[in-house]
Amino acid sequence: DAGITQSPRHKVTETGTPVTLRCHQTENHRYMYWYRQDPGHGLRLIHYSYGVKDTDKGEVSDGYSVSRSKTEDFLLTLESATSSQTSVYFCAISDGATEFFGPGTRLTVL
Amino acid sequence: DAKTTQPPSMDCAEGRAANLPCNHSTISGNEYVYWYRQIHSQGPQYIIHGLKNNETNEMASLIITEDRKSSTLILPHATLRDTAVYYCIVRGGYNQGGKLIFGQGTELSVKP
Numbered sequence: 001d002a003g004i005t006q007s008p009r010h011k012v013t014e015t016g017t018p019v020t021l022r023c024h025q026t027e028n029h030r031y032m033y034w035y036r037q038d039p040g041h042g043l044r045l046i047h048y049s050y051g052v053k054d055t056d057k058g059e060v061s062d063g064y065s066v067s068r069s070k071t072e073d074f075l076l077t078l079e080s081a082t083s084s085q086t087s088v089y090f091c092a093i094s095d096g097a098t099e100f101f102g103p104g105t106r107l108t109v110l
Numbered sequence: 111d112a113k114t115t116q117p118p119s120m121d122c123a124e125g126r127a128a129n130l131p132c133n134h135s136t137i138s139g140n141e142y143v144y145w146y147r148q149i150h151s152q153g154p155q156y157i158i159h160g161l162k163n164n165e166t167n168e169m170a171s172l173i174i175t176e177d178r179k180s181s182t183l184i185l186p187h188a189t190l191r192d193t194a195v196y197y198c199i200v201r202g203g204y205n206q207g208g209k210l211i212f213g214q215g216t217e218l219s220v221k222p
Binding site: 033 | 153155156159197209212213215
C-alpha cells in the first residue's frame, strides 16, 4: 500500500468550530488530493495540489481551504464547520499516473 | 473528462470470472480508462488503467474495444473479498489537468 496516513481518523465537533485534517505521505509524490464521500454522491473532489504551495479548487471547494507547505503534508481546513460538512474525507496522492487513497477520516459536525 | 455508464449492480459466483462492463462513448483520443474499487468504508483501491491496448496485472484484465467506446474489467477468479463497488473512470492525462471523477459505479456481490 502507498504510504499515506490521515489524521485524525475520527472526529466529532460542533458547528462553528475550526477543524483541520492532515494527510501525510512518505512517497514523495507531487500530486495530492482531498475528496469527500457522502451517500448518494459518491466521491467528490474538494481541492488538489500540484506541488508545494501550488493548490487549486475542485468541484466542491466552498467552505474549505488547503495548504501545502511541505511535499509530504496536505492540510484541509474547515474554517467554521457546518453540519453539511459531516462526511468521510479521503486524501489521495499520485505519481503522475495513478492515484492512491488513504484510509479516510470520518468527520461528524453536530 | 468523458462520462461513463455502468450497471448499478452485478452478482458473480465465487471462483468464476467477473466481467464488469463500462460504456464511455464520448471518450476522446487522449483519455485513459481507469478502474478503481471500494470495499465498504475503505479508501478506493486502484486496479488497472489503459489507453488503447488491453492490459493485465496481478489483480485483473482490462479489455478495451477497438473503437474505445466501451471496456470490460475482468476478475479471473472472483473471491468473496472481491465484493465491492467498482468504478470505471475516464480521465485525461495529468499534463492536461485530468482528474478522477467518480460516478456511482457497479456494486459487485460475489456469492459462495
